[in-house]
Amino acid sequence: MKAAVIMGSTSDEAKVEKGIAILKEYGVDVEVRALSAHRAHRALSEFVEECNNNGTDVILTAAGMAAALPGVVASMTVLPVIGIPIKGASLDGMDALLSIVQMPSGIPVATVAIDGAKNAAWLALEIMAIKYPELSEKLKNNRQAMEKACLDTNNEISEKYR
Numbered sequence: 331m332k333a334a335v336i337m338g339s340t341s342d343e344a345k346v347e348k349g350i351a352i353l354k355e356y357g358v359d360v361e362v363r364a365l366s367a368h369r370a371h372r373a374l375s376e377f378v379e380e381c382n383n384n385g386t387d388v389i390l391t392a393a394g395m396a397a398a399l400p401g402v403v404a405s406m407t408v409l410p411v412i413g414i415p416i417k418g419a420s421l422d423g424m425d426a427l428l429s430i431v432q433m434p435s436g437i438p439v440a441t442v443a444i445d446g447a448k449n450a451a452w453l454a455l456e457i458m459a460i461k462y463p464e465l466s467e468k469l470k471n472n473r474q475a476m477e478k479a480c481l482d483t484n485n486e487i488s489e490k491y492r
């Protein structure tokens with residue numbers, strides 16, 4: 331299981347590391363880069379080409395502002411690309427969300443919520459689970475644990491107001 335995580339800047343790291351932690355927890359081999367589509371497009375192209383040839387299963391991309399990175403990465407690969415819009419100093423992250431989600435037909439980016447690195451990681455795991463049955467089992471177990479935790483808190487709150 332191999333995933334690449336590309337962020338547009340190291341200033342995105344604090345938001346992205348939550349997703350990286352989930353991938354690592356599930357035993358995914360993660361390659362992390364900070365390569366802006368605008369400032370370092372040649373190095374970005376080279377890295378995506380590496381991903382195309384080294385068994386990478388999925389590419390997670392995170393960017394803020396005029397967030398070209400996810401779409402540019404998607405243009406260079408047929409691997410699944412997940413886009414994480416990062417909230418910047420202005421516009422509440424809507425700039426990045428719309429830049430990432432509004433892709434032209436034929437070059438999709440699976441866009442998660444603003445600052446949604448955790449769901450990007452869960453989605454990446456679900457994509458990889460198609461190929462790795464043991465991962466699928468782990469994800470099903472996690473859903474059961476989530477349900478149990480939810481029902482436990484439901485019991486607590488219903489008792490509290492009885």
Ligand code: RP5
Binds near residue numbers: 337339341366394397
């Ligand atoms: C985007 O511009 C990056 O993804 C980051 O969210 C934003 C600002 O980058 P820095 O100026 O902090 O490097 O490309």
